[in-house]
Amino acid sequence: MRFLPTRPLGRIIGALVALVVAAGLWFAWQVHPLTGPGREVIVSVQPGESLSTLAGDLESTGVIGSAFALRLDTAVLGGLSLTAGSYQIRRNSSFAEVKSIFGNAPNVSVIDVSPGLTLREVANAVASDAGTTFANRFNAAATALASQSPYHPNGSLEGLIGPGSYTLAPGESAMTLAKKMVTRFDAQATRLGLTPTTRVDGLDAYQLLTAASIVEKEGYYPVNMPDVARVIYNRLARGGPLQMDATVLYYLHRDGGTVTPLMLQTQEPYNTYLNVGLTPTPICTVSKFSLDAVLHPPQGPWLYFTLINKDGREAFATTFAQQLANEALARKRGLA
Numbered sequence: 001m002r003f004l005p006t007r008p009l010g011r012i013i014g015a016l017v018a019l020v021v022a023a024g025l026w027f028a029w030q031v032h033p034l035t036g037p038g039r040e041v042i043v044s045v046q047p048g049e050s051l052s053t054l055a056g057d058l059e060s061t062g063v064i065g066s067a068f069a070l071r072l073d074t075a076v077l078g079g080l081s082l083t084a085g086s087y088q089i090r091r092n093s094s095f096a097e098v099k100s101i102f103g104n105a106p107n108v109s110v111i112d113v114s115p116g117l118t119l120r121e122v123a124n125a126v127a128s129d130a131g132t133t134f135a136n137r138f139n140a141a142a143t144a145l146a147s148q149s150p151y152h153p154n155g156s157l158e159g160l161i162g163p164g165s166y167t168l169a170p171g172e173s174a175m176t177l178a179k180k181m182v183t184r185f186d187a188q189a190t191r192l193g194l195t196p197t198t199r200v201d202g203l204d205a206y207q208l209l210t211a212a213s214i215v216e217k218e219g220y221y222p223v224n225m226p227d228v229a230r231v232i233y234n235r236l237a238r239g240g241p242l243q244m245d246a247t248v249l250y251y252l253h254r255d256g257g258t259v260t261p262l263m264l265q266t267q268e269p270y271n272t273y274l275n276v277g278l279t280p281t282p283i284c285t286v287s288k289f290s291l292d293a294v295l296h297p298p299q300g301p302w303l304y305f306t307l308i309n310k311d312g313r314e315a316f317a318t319t320f321a322q323q324l325a326n327e328a329l330a331r332k333r334g335l336a
Contacts, residue, residue: 033065038091042108042167047084054082058098062091070095086110088169109168113181115287116216119158120253122285126177130168137174144175145182150196151206159209159282162188192291200295201233203278208294213282215290217246218305221312222289229293230300231316238303242272250283307335 041061045054051074055067064070073095074080080099085106089097101107109129113122119142127135142157149160162184168177189195198205211232219225235242245259251270252263264273269280302316304323308330317323330336 033092033094035092037093037097038062040088040090040169042086042088042169044086045082045084045102045106049082049084051079051082054080054102063089063093064095064098065092070098086167107170111166111168111177113161113163113166113285115163115290116220116255116284117163118250118253118255118284119156119161121255122161122181126168126174134174138178141173141175141178145178149182151209152196153206154281156281157182159213159284159286161185161285163285163287188288189291192288193295194291198295201237201297203236203294207278209286209291210278210282212286212290212294213284214242214244214246214279215293216284216286217250218244219290219293219314222287224305224312224314225290225293226296226298227300227302227316228305228314229290229297231302231305232294233297234301234303236277239276241274241276242278244272247272247279247283250279306330308333310335 055070058064059067086108146157161181219228247270301318304317308315315326
């Protein structure tokens with residue numbers, strides 16, 4: 001006696017075949033999206049990041065449709081050796097494009113601008129990532145933007161760029177990069193209450209930025225900055241020189257170190273030992289802490305300060321005798 005296959009079994013087999021075909025079509029669609037590439041996005045790979053983590057990031061940013069499909073593809077055809085950095089890639093990219101981009105060196109440079117960096121140091125960072133020619137174009141762009149600034153800077157964009165990380169994508173111009181830095185500064189300044197027409201204790205907006213840059217370098221840590229700002233205001237009100245080492249070092253393109261008697265005797269515009277008042281321009285990129293300090297300085301009679309703790313805290317004094325005592329304490333602690 002023969003037994004014929006039952007109709008339910010045939011339906012099951014048909015369903016399985018249809019499921020396999022559908023899965024194959026779905027996978028093929030993930031490998032080669034029919035919609036074509038979309039707009040460019042930037043995806044960063046952290047040191048030691050796994051392919052699984054990257055696949056999840058690519059899915060969340062719309063570069064691929066399925067992290068699972070990419071993991072399956074690489075499991076069968078071979079994985080990627082990832083290099084930490086930032087990559088520009090289009091949304092709806094094929095797996096071949098993903099492997100081509102992330103299988104090579106990062107194609108996006110990241111310029112880190114931390115508070116306290118001078119414009120010259122920022123340009124050096126740009127040169128390190130994008131080359132000398134691009135850095136020269138960046139300097140030219142910065143000069144052009146300075147001439148357009150509503151803060152009426154003294155010929156330089158120093159102090160008028162915002163701190164933070166900037167991505168430099170393939171094909172991006174030096175002017176675009178410089179404009180992003182200015183836009184970020186403008187946004188930060190606005191949040192803190194600084195506008196081109198702001199005045200505090202007789203200082204206009206550009207002078208406030210100059211004072212903030214000196215506070216940035218002399219205070220170093222946020223905890224010190226309000227009182228350093230008060231010292232600057234008090235010295236300006238007294239009419240004497242500010243006597244700030246950081247201004248002398250700025251002119252010499254030095255970041256920190258000992259200020260020698262010869263340096264203090266050098267006649268140049270940034271020597272606040274020989275010249276009264278603020279420097280001609282800011283001396284570095286400012287943080288929200290130093291800018292807020294000059295916009296809202298505390299009340300106090302201090303005229304002097306010096307480092308007295310290894311944690312970076314400074315002591316403030318009203319009289320020179322108090323300052324000498326603080327300096328003696330600093331020497332006792334090995335800080336001077």
